[in-house]
Amino acid sequence: MSISIPRGTQDILPGNIELWQQIESKARELCANYQYHEIRTPIFEHTELFARGVGDTTDIVQKEMYTFEDRGGRSITLRPEGTAPVVRAFVEKKMFGVANQPVKLYYMGPMFRYERPQSGRFRQFVQFGVEALGSNDPAIDAEVISLAMNLYKQMGLRRLKLIINSLGDKESRQAHRDALISHFKPRIGEFCRDCQTRLEKNPLRILDCKQDRDHELMKTAPAIIDYLNDESKAYFEKVQKHLTALNIEFEVDANLVRGLDYYNHTAFEIMSDAEGFGAITTLCGGGRYNGLAEELGGPETPGIGFALSIERLIAALNAEGIGTETHEQIDCYIAALGEEARDYSVGLLQQLRLAGISAEKDYLNRKIKAQFKAADRLHARVVAVLGDEELQNNVINVKDMSTGEQIEVSLDSFVPYLQKLQSKGGN
Numbered sequence: 001m002s003i004s005i006p007r008g009t010q011d012i013l014p015g016n017i018e019l020w021q022q023i024e025s026k027a028r029e030l031c032a033n034y035q036y037h038e039i040r041t042p043i044f045e046h047t048e049l050f051a052r053g054v055g056d057t058t059d060i061v062q063k064e065m066y067t068f069e070d071r072g073g074r075s076i077t078l079r080p081e082g083t084a085p086v087v088r089a090f091v092e093k094k095m096f097g098v099a100n101q102p103v104k105l106y107y108m109g110p111m112f113r114y115e116r117p118q119s120g121r122f123r124q125f126v127q128f129g130v131e132a133l134g135s136n137d138p139a140i141d142a143e144v145i146s147l148a149m150n151l152y153k154q155m156g157l158r159r160l161k162l163i164i165n166s167l168g169d170k171e172s173r174q175a176h177r178d179a180l181i182s183h184f185k186p187r188i189g190e191f192c193r194d195c196q197t198r199l200e201k202n203p204l205r206i207l208d209c210k211q212d213r214d215h216e217l218m219k220t221a222p223a224i225i226d227y228l229n230d231e232s233k234a235y236f237e238k239v240q241k242h243l244t245a246l247n248i249e250f251e252v253d254a255n256l257v258r259g260l261d262y263y264n265h266t267a268f269e270i271m272s273d274a275e276g277f278g279a280i281t282t283l284c285g286g287g288r289y290n291g292l293a294e295e296l297g298g299p300e301t302p303g304i305g306f307a308l309s310i311e312r313l314i315a316a317l318n319a320e321g322i323g324t325e326t327h328e329q330i331d332c333y334i335a336a337l338g339e340e341a342r343d344y345s346v347g348l349l350q351q352l353r354l355a356g357i358s359a360e361k362d363y364l365n366r367k368i369k370a371q372f373k374a375a376d377r378l379h380a381r382v383v384a385v386l387g388d389e390e391l392q393n394n395v396i397n398v399k400d401m402s403t404g405e406q407i408e409v410s411l412d413s414f415v416p417y418l419q420k421l422q423s424k425g426g427n
């Protein structure tokens with residue numbers, strides 16, 4: 001019986017991986033320009049990190065985590081997101097003490113959520129995310145948002161929609177919380193069991209309940225934006241002013257609450273409105289989380305960031321019909337004929353590769369015609385033919401595949417000859 005891939009995961013094969021690599025290098029390039037530095041944290045963490053960081057009333061913690069006990073009896077969880085781990089590392093490694101503040105970090109790697117797989121929703125997916133820790137300047141909120149928007153724009157996406165909201169500071173959130181409880185309490189019996197426990201524990205979570213989303217009380221629920229105090233309002237206005245100055249279009253959506261508990265002040269999502277993108281239109285989500293470092297045992301530190309999945313970015317590229325061409329080429333294909341020449345070509349190939357020349361040879365004992373075909377498929381710039389006779393004369397026959405020109409080169413000058421060609425071709 002053959003074994004198949006687990007549900008909600010995917011193999012990314014050569015032919016598709018090139019686009020991934022292109023996106024990854026574009027993200028790294030942008031991060032270098034914006035001065036965000038890479039951080040790599042473990043794939044698994046103590047379960048408590050997410051229970052405390054993401055929030056134990058969230059869907060992620062209650063329903064979606066891959067949690068297991070390790071052989072030492074500790075509860076371990078495959079990371080469902082990157083913010084809590086990054087802030088854990090920030091606190092643990094005392095990065096609040098480094099000279100360069102704010103600390104601007106980025107990460108790229110697999111995340112795991114036990115969700116119902118569908119188009120754009122995987123159980124293992126790759127997030128690219130950034131976190132800026134240590135600044136309370138609304139300009140950094142705009143910087144973080146602009147980084148995400150520019151990655152999408154530079155990849156060619158046009159059908160983007162940025163929605164923002166403010167969840168306010170502690171005081172505003174408390175006022176909103178009270179209003180939510182009064183709003184839902186009289187009729188909480190009509191809601192699902194989860195919502196009933198959410199009412200006292202975390203009434204904000206009721207607003208993103210998938211089961212009860214059509215209940216009439218949902219539409220009339222108090223919006224956080226109406227409960228912002230002056231300070232929170234001023235902060236939100238400044239963020240909007242910066243976005244406008246950066247020419248980033250946005251819409252304020254008072255219903256945007258996000259599914260993780262650590263947010264306050266700015267919250268945002270970037271959506272795709274391309275036709276055929278499917279039901280899940282969110283490409284990227286993020287926001288400010290000023291209390292998280294403290295929650296995880298560190299000093300009070302403001303923070304803001306976002307995460308996006310490469311899978312959804314690729315889906316959006318497909319929905320907008322944006323093709324990405326790759327021009328894979330190799331410098332040289334060695335076509336060897338006869339046993340002695342074939343044996344010799346093994347060492348020659350290594351010489352080329354170590355000299356910085358991309359090269360390949362035949363390993364299937366094919367005839368010369370088939371070797372030329374193989375070279376064509378690899379888009380070889382030259383094919384170097386080595387027969388036993390050439391070997392005796394210490395030469396190799398180099399054919400330029402674009403012009404058809406052939407030239408005999410001594411084996412001693414073969415490497416420098418190809419290097420010269422390579423520098424001319426700008427490869």
Ligand code: HAM
Nearest residue numbers: 081083121122125283284285286287305306307308309
């Ligand atoms: P999130 O909204 O849970 O936020 O996820 C962010 C992004 O990850 C989503 O917008 C989507 O692109 C992608 N994503 C989430 N779940 C899946 C899935 N099952 N399959 C494919 N893609 C998925 C966070 O994770 C926060 N840590 C973001 C953040 C960073 N906030 C502040 N800093």
